[in-house]
Amino acid sequence: MSVHDKxxxxKTRIRxxxxxxxxxxxHGRLYYLEAIETLVLxxxxxxxDGRTE
Structure with a gap:
């Protein structure tokens, strides 16, 4: 993934x-960096935390 634009x-978009x-x-879809960071964190x-869902 790399920065595409703002x-x-x-807001920064990546692809x-x-x-x-x-x-x-x-797969050229754009994603918002903030959304990806939130999912990862x-x-x-x-x-x-040791939770498994």
Missing amino acids: DKTG CSTARESGSCG DGLREEL
Whole structure:
């Protein structure tokens, strides 16, 4: 994943770096960096707390 751009509100968007650089990846969907960070941190918290859902 790599930074693609910022939207009108200034939020950073990311996407597959292969799709961006060479076009050889068909997954060019954009994701908000903040949303990805939240998912990762929530998952880490769950793992560290010993919870399994």
